Amino acid sequence: MSKLPAMPSLPGIEKGNVFSIESVMARHARPGRHVLLLDEGGGWRGCGTAWKLAEDGHQVTILTPDPLVGKELQRTAADFPLRRTLRQLGVKWLVDVSILEWHGDGVTIVDHNTRDESFVQGVCLVLATTNVATDWLAKELEGSSQPVMKVGDGVAPRQAPYAFHEGRKIA
Incomplete structure (x- = not known):
């Protein structure tokens, strides 16, 4: 959704x-x-x-x-x-x-x-305006059986290179 x-x-x-x-x-x-x-x-x-x-x-x-x-x-x-x-x-x-x-x-x-x-x-x-963190999906998945890792705008307002970096660190 x-x-x-x-x-x-x-x-x-x-x-x-x-x-x-x-x-x-x-x-x-x-x-x-x-x-x-x-x-x-x-x-x-x-x-x-x-x-x-x-x-x-x-x-x-x-x-x-x-x-x-x-x-x-x-x-x-x-x-x-x-x-x-x-x-x-x-x-x-x-x-x-x-x-x-x-x-x-x-x-x-x-x-x-x-x-x-x-x-x-x-x-x-x-x-x-400046970006706003979009973490609604992580909140919906809290408590699920799978761990949830947030990157990019799921963590805080930021640009794509930050999300790439965080995703690579998690991988």
């Missing part, structure tokens, strides 16, 4: 229309016309999802605490073409901001430089 990724804590998240990028890309979620996308990673997870949503006709606004969109892609061949393509697709972005609260029809953000708060309207919020 497949479970969706755990959602991070955010005031107002219970008001609905908040989706993980995994849910959006797997087409489990149906975002509305104007999408707010929180990109905390600065890589392809958030930028690629914004690109796909914009190509599908959504109005996308990227919100990031970083000083530029796609900061983890700097010094790669994707750096400039990514932002150029996002702009050509009509994607807007606000940098150096964090979300304080989801209201169901938009977010309250805070500007890191001025500490000013403002409201940004949107019909849904898509979260490209």
